[in-house]
Amino acid sequence: MLKIKSPFKPKSDLAQISEVFSSIQGEGLCVGEKHLFVRFRSCNIACSYCDEYDKVYFEDLSVIQLMTSIQSLDKEKGPHDYVSLTGGEPLLYTSYLKNLIPELKREGHSIYLETGGILYHQLEEVVAFCDFISMDMKLPSVTGEKDFFKEHEAFLKIAKQKQVFVKIVLSKQTKLEEFLKALDVISRIDKTIPLVLQPVTDIKTQELEPGIGEYLSSLVSVAKRYLVTVKAIPQTHKWMNIQ
Numbered sequence: 001m002l003k004i005k006s007p008f009k010p011k012s013d014l015a016q017i018s019e020v021f022s023s024i025q026g027e028g029l030c031v032g033e034k035h036l037f038v039r040f041r042s043c044n045i046a047c048s049y050c051d052e053y054d055k056v057y058f059e060d061l062s063v064i065q066l067m068t069s070i071q072s073l074d075k076e077k078g079p080h081d082y083v084s085l086t087g088g089e090p091l092l093y094t095s096y097l098k099n100l101i102p103e104l105k106r107e108g109h110s111i112y113l114e115t116g117g118i119l120y121h122q123l124e125e126v127v128a129f130c131d132f133i134s135m136d137m138k139l140p141s142v143t144g145e146k147d148f149f150k151e152h153e154a155f156l157k158i159a160k161q162k163q164v165f166v167k168i169v170l171s172k173q174t175k176l177e178e179f180l181k182a183l184d185v186i187s188r189i190d191k192t193i194p195l196v197l198q199p200v201t202d203i204k205t206q207e208l209e210p211g212i213g214e215y216l217s218s219l220v221s222v223a224k225r226y227l228v229t230v231k232a233i234p235q236t237h238k239w240m241n242i243q
């Protein structure tokens with residue numbers, strides 16, 4: 001399905017927020033932890049497998065309104081290991097984040113940023129406030145987008161000031177040469193940056209591709225030749241039937 005990118009003009013005082021919820025982190029290195037998620041609407045790209053790209057329902061919230069929701073949810077369902085800023089692409093809202101994150105820190109929250117790993121100029125503006133960064137590397141054979149290796153390289157060089165891991169979504173269509181390029185980028189920056197390989201989940205059936213396990217296993221072996229820590233972790237929250 002062709003996804004049309006909507007014109008997007010973020011304001012610094014309001015953000016389009018699709019969801020604020022408490023759940024278990026289902027992806028990446030922090031899988032299984034309790035996180036309070038703030039989902040920002042809209043993205044700078046449109047991955048073929050995305051179910052969050054352009055949520056229809058959202059609210060324009062000021063920092064004060066969002067902090068009120070976060071504080072009440074944290075009181076009711078916390079404590080949380082992190083407030084997870086997710087999307088969409090939260091870095092589309094850099095000016096807003098520069099007001100929001102210091103408030104969150106003042107309230108004692110740790111910040112987990114989930115990002116597509118492309119908008120490196122925007123990351124520069126907020127990286128000092130982040131505690132943990134989950135950065136995607138997008139492979140064109142899976143996303144249907146162009147490649148972003150230059151942007152990913154610039155992004156990871158900045159992100160590595162903090163705790164960071166790279167996540168690559170894979171399918172049976174993943175081209176080995178693209179995967180090797182991604183490994184080259186990460187290993188040239190720092191071989192100890194952890195890599196999580198996430199098999200794509202079908203948007204309609206919510207199932208993994210039949211036979212993906214074997215391909216995934218072979219790609220873990222390839223990646224282990226370049227990097228110290230490589231893990232294959234599917235989206236576990238879908239199995240747990242939670243958000």
Ligand code: SF4
Nearest residue numbers: 043046047050088116
């Ligand atoms: S970067 Fe993430 S939010 Fe944006 S389109 Fe891709 S999967 Fe969706």
